Amino acid sequence: MKTPFGPIYKGRNMRKYIYAASLLSALAVSATMEQAANAATAGTPYNIDVILSLTGTASFLGNSEQHAIKIEQAVINAGDGIHGHPVNFVFHDDQSSGQIAVQLANQVLATHPKVIIGPTLVASCNAVAPLVRNDGPVMYCLSPGVHPTKPSYMFSASTSTADMIAATLHYYQLRGWTRIAILTATDATGQDAAKAIKAEMGMPENKALTLVADEHFNPSDVTVDPEIQAMKASNAQALIVWTSGTSLGTALRGIANAGWNVPVATTHANMQYKQMAQYKAFIPQQFYIASPPAVFPSSQKAGDTANVQAVRSEMFGAFTGMGQKPDMGVALSWDPVLIAVNALNTLPDSATNEQIRDYIANLTSYAGINGIYNMQATPQRGLSLQNVIMTRWDAAKSDFVVVGGPGGTPF
Known part of the structure; x- marks a missing residue:
């Protein structure tokens, strides 16, 4: 299988196969059936819902996050997408309101998604958290001010x-x-x-x-x-x-x-x-x-590894190729999308909400633009003060x- 983001991700995805092996063996029969189905439906978009603050008091940040995710979508689809399907991020505007975020989350949950990206704000993430507390799906909140505890279905972006x-x-x-x-x-x-x-x-x-x-x-x-x-x-x-x-x-x-x-x-x-x-x-x-340190190309001062620098270089390449400079919307949204897409691409389509959550929660050396993610050392976040x-x-x-x-x- 090709990797979703191109050749620099091959080594990292292979490391994840070690953990995924137990899941894959249990689901081998259904995976084979799914591969056949995927071959018949190649080209059908794989929709992932994203709840952001595109208007209201946090619109500066929400629009920056949306712009970053749109660029990332192009990077993902330049590879194999998810199981051969192009990724399509579907954006929902919560208007910087926790109440509207709950309404949107309920609408999205009715479609039985595998993953939800967002919301943008602390209040909105806290408001929607009870909706996914018991059965999921994984919700990757883009605010660093949310502090979910293991084994929550909610993960929090960036450093706390x-x-x-x-x-x-x-x-x-x-x-x-x-x-x-x-x-x-x-x-x-x-x-x-x-x-x-x-x-x-x-x-x-x-x-x-x-x-x-x-x-x-x-x-x-x-x-x-x-x-x-x-x-x-x-x-x-x-x-x-x-x-x-x-x-x-x-x-x-x-x-x-x-x-x-x-x-x-x-x-x-x-x-x-x-x-x-x-x-x-x-x-x-x-x-x-x-x-x-995600938006700073000179990363030696941050003590980054070669893998982190490689991932960050690809992100910078996507922006500089458009004559643009990445800002904090990228730092908050790029890695959550990266992690979610790799989980969905590594596991079979039949993976349960619990299996997707556990896969992400067990990452220990995942290279993103913000650094190495160790979800065991820093549950539900993966980053620490050293990042x-x-x-x-x-x-x-x-x-x-x-x-x-x-x-x-x-x-």
Whole structure:
């Protein structure tokens, strides 16, 4: 069987056959029947449903994810697709609403899918999680702020919120910025971050850090001036603003209006070039984002293996061939799609939801653009603090540059 993504994936897929052997032997008869059926229906699209925030407050990120998945679809179909069928990703817009995400998920579940990609936001993923809790199918949430526990049918993309915050605080501390203020949204994303920040600051290795201001705001607020003034009065040396999309613009505009020149860090959901261009007038001079290394072609600083660099090079090739630069929508969506498609392609079509879940949950050395995935070491995610680097927005280059290695240690 050819591999779904071309020759560089052959060695990795072969490793997965070792684990899949027990499943394949039990399903050999049905697989043979399916191969015959597939031969008769070659060319029929294999639909995979994707729930994203294409409109609403998270549309910056949702549209970036959709664009990445469309490019990835072309890469997949340049190979053999799934069992000889071209992959077709079917997109559904949850409008950045958990309630609408549930409605869409119920509609998709009625078609008995093998895998669902998405949603985009923490709140939406949390809202749909009960729908797949008992019987599946596998749902690959594209938010790092969801923390499913094994043996859940839900997997979470990228490095976790907690690891990104740990890297940010580590970087701040080693730069000598120890008085920290935080501004978090009152939505699920902000709540997850606020909890993680306080937990991380309570760790022994962060005893030099002091939380001097803890402010919150509603993502729909049109101004955060009172919160900014309160934090400025605390004499904070560095700030963490944890929100994404339009509400980040509100926060950054408030910081600029206050004339407050202080290092500011935020979630990697905001690592969007279109977003940075729109916020150009008020992006802080020192603007940091902890991130997986996926969108940085020079990966030696992240300690990547040759396999990771090969996968990332193919992704970059797909974008540069179109005259484009990948951003965080790619880092959040590319690997989940990669992992899901390889699971579906390795297992027979008759594989159950449980078998697909267990196949993914037992990956230990899977090379993606974000690093090596070890689902045994980090259940339902596969990535850890060592897959986080620190970046800074360089206004002169209109690009993000790497300023800290694995775990956030400054160069």
